Amino acid sequence: MKISIDYKSGFCFGVTAAIEAAEEELRVNEVLYCLGDLVHNSVEMNRLADMGLKVISYEEMKELKNEKILIRAHGEPPSTYELAQKNNLEVLDFTCPVVLKLQQRVHTAWLEAEKIGGQLVIYGKPGHAEVIGLNGQTKNKALVLSSSEDVHLIDCKKPIVLFSQTTKDEKGFYEIADKLKNYMNDEGLNPDENLKVHNSICKLVSERVPQLQQFAAEHDVIIFVSGKKSSNGNYLYSICKEVNDNSFFISSNQEIDFQWFNNVNSVGICGATSTPMWLMKEIADFIEKSAN
Ligand code: SF4
Incomplete structure (x- = not known):
């Protein structure tokens, strides 16, 4: 059984920039606050949490004073910046330039x-x-x-x-x-x-549709990897499913059912703009070792 990864899947530049900024900050500081999930992917969020990223809500931000806070690629309304100023919060603004x-x-x-x-x-x-x-x-x-x-x-x-x-x-x-x-x-x-x-x-999102349609048509089974909360992930999965009925949505390798691969020659692994490439590779390795 041949397993291929769609190398056009994975983080867009907006999400990559925000994650790299968080990682860089956490190399020199123990804690960094982030308003909401940096990326709609719980596996990646757990990795960043282990490094010291603390996700807070708007309500929690009201209580936060004199700290550093990261604004993710999705962007924020003006009221968030006003609150940051009022609470003397230093803002690391990683709103995607497109947004x-x-x-x-x-x-x-x-x-x-x-x-x-x-x-x-x-x-x-x-x-x-x-x-x-x-x-x-x-x-x-x-x-x-x-x-x-x-x-x-x-x-x-x-x-x-x-x-x-944009998504x-x-x-x-x-x-x-x-x-x-x-x-x-x-x-x-x-x-x-x-x-x-x-x-x-966003062009990165609309261009992904024809690319994914082609990728989904080229494989017997599609494993689509994404966080369940990602709207981009749910949408792109529906595109795969339309083209290839043997498309399965998973967030981690624990959700894989090996019956999906009975009598199958090729498996394609792809994901959303919020899916880390390392996770798709890990899933490909897991299927390779367990199914072949
Ligand atoms: S608009 Fe959204 S999908 Fe497009 S690059 Fe920015 S964060 Fe990524």
Whole structure:
């Protein structure tokens, strides 16, 4: 049985930069605080916790004073920076540059929309850290939609500006855009004038889709490795499953069922933008030693 790893899987540069910064800091200091999970992968988070990384919530941050705190790639709303200043916290800001730019675009677009009584809409997962950061740019006045089924919540008589969380899928994004155009046409409004569509999905995420489809089609069985909380992981797994029904989602090698490999010639191992390469290699070694 041949086992291959998809070397295009694994951390994106935004996540890599934040992890390297945490590691560097923990080489000289015993403790570093991080607001929320640095990466949606419990195995990697346990490794960093062993090095001294302490993940705290917003509530815990309110009590933290005179310490250093790392802001992860997802970014934060302005209120977090205000709280850090109030509590004399030194901020190591590792907001991904792509997310930072998007925050600025959302802020500018929202100011423009406010002037003309318009509405800013974000296609994203409500409560996701990046979405909280983006919505903070609009004083939390943006409407967050998790699917095109919620389009009826938008008042289509107002001018609309549409953005996306960077890790969402293009299919869902354009479904929302198309529905909005249809609603506007039904209302006798010109979508060209009243609807601005900004596809702000990260290129690393959208390009992964055709790459993964090809990888999933080339193997008999796909082992997709990701933390269960990762929205990017759940989405990319669904892409593999669509192409190859023998795709299995695992977070660690303990979840492997060796029945999956009966009469199988090739196994492909891949993962999300939050999956460490070392974990995919470890899983490949484990399958190799146990199944062959
Ligand atoms: S997926 Fe893209 S936007 Fe998100 S952290 Fe990675 S590089 Fe940045």
